[in-house]
Amino acid sequence: MSDDKEDNRITIRQARLGDEAGIASVHVRSWQTTYAGMMATEFLQNLSVTQRQEAWAANLNAAEDGRYVLVLEQAETIIGFVSGGANRQPSMYSRYDAEIYALYLLQLAQGRGYGRELIRQMAACLHEDGYRSAIVEALKENPAIQFYYHLGAERLGERTIKVGGTLHKEVTLGWQDLRMLLE
Numbered sequence: 001m002s003d004d005k006e007d008n009r010i011t012i013r014q015a016r017l018g019d020e021a022g023i024a025s026v027h028v029r030s031w032q033t034t035y036a037g038m039m040a041t042e043f044l045q046n047l048s049v050t051q052r053q054e055a056w057a058a059n060l061n062a063a064e065d066g067r068y069v070l071v072l073e074q075a076e077t078i079i080g081f082v083s084g085g086a087n088r089q090p091s092m093y094s095r096y097d098a099e100i101y102a103l104y105l106l107q108l109a110q111g112r113g114y115g116r117e118l119i120r121q122m123a124a125c126l127h128e129d130g131y132r133s134a135i136v137e138a139l140k141e142n143p144a145i146q147f148y149y150h151l152g153a154e155r156l157g158e159r160t161i162k163v164g165g166t167l168h169k170e171v172t173l174g175w176q177d178l179r180m181l182l183e
Helices: 020-034 041-045 049-061 114-128 145-150
Strands: 010-014 068-074 077-086 098-105 134-139 154-163 166-175
Touching (some): 010 114, 020 041, 020 049, 020 098
Parallel strands (some): 098 134
Antiparallel strands (some): 068 077, 077 098
16 A cells, blocks of 8 residues: 555445445454454354355345444445444333444554544434434453443443354443434
């Protein structure tokens, strides 16, 4: 990559068809680095960009109102993304109408404020659609969980889930007012 400042420009935009390969690559690579040591090495090594790409293509094809995928790009290469929409667990968290489904950044993009900006822009999209509050779920042992606490999320609950044949604790966090993420 050249030293041209134009090549280093960071942009955040709505995902579109054709982005599925970049999103899938970030999804798999970030799992492999974030969850190394927390999940079985074989499980992480066997994650498939092709399978994730197919899933993301279906997701982008089935785009619906009130559901968003935003991508973070550098030099037209996707280096992170966030997705969100309606709360998928309204019976458990009825006071929260929206959910951040996923937030993933490549290691090179972490710790630079991009995650915060992705969350801010997702909150703006959700708020504009009439959503007022949101939940997010993260593995308890994931050090990035502190990121959500730093953004003002409150711990709402915990459950045990199975990922890659191993049991893990998943924590649900929430923001009662999305506007706090817009500041």
